Amino acid sequence: MSHFTTVQTKIKDLVALKAALKDLGYSFTEAEQGVEVRGYLGQKELAEMSIHASKTYDVGVKKTVDGYELVADWWGVETTRGVTQEAFVKAVTQRYAYHKVLSEVARRGYTIETDEVSTDQTISITVRKWQ
Numbered sequence: 758m759s760h761f762t763t764v765q766t767k768i769k770d771l772v773a774l775k776a777a778l779k780d781l782g783y784s785f786t787e788a789e790q791g792v793e794v795r796g797y798l799g800q801k802e803l804a805e806m807s808i809h810a811s812k813t814y815d816v817g818v819k820k821t822v823d824g825y826e827l828v829a830d831w832w833g834v835e836t837t838r839g840v841t842q843e844a845f846v847k848a849v850t851q852r853y854a855y856h857k858v859l860s861e862v863a864r865r866g867y868t869i870e871t872d873e874v875s876t877d878q879t880i881s882i883t884v885r886k887w888q
Contacts, residue, residue: 777852
């Protein structure tokens with residue numbers, strides 16, 4: 758019986774995902790032929806990227822037709838890393854969105870004026886474009 762559970766996401770850009778993971782202090786391994794994602798009692802899944810959540814558990818990133826999904830033994834991640842599935846997904850998607858905004862802002866020729874995080878972890882970015 759597999760302990761792996763899949764979480765659908767709106768992640769479509771691996772560059773922004775990698776930047777988000779680095780911000781959050783997660784290391785990862787990726788390979789075109791796939792990498793193993795570790796779970797309960799040595800169970801493994803194959804994914805495009807393996808996020809090293811702890812010494813014994815990983816979170817996998819798998820490609821779908823709509824982007825990428827996360828797959829993990831979330832019980833193992835929570836018990837060894839101390840982070841729930843919900844908290845992990847929320848943190849990663851927030852940092853992912855932040856990096857997507859930064860790349861889109863730069864692509865459109867804007868510059869970042871301010872970049873602030875409030876006490877409730879809301880991120881405010883002010884941009885400007887000189888004409």
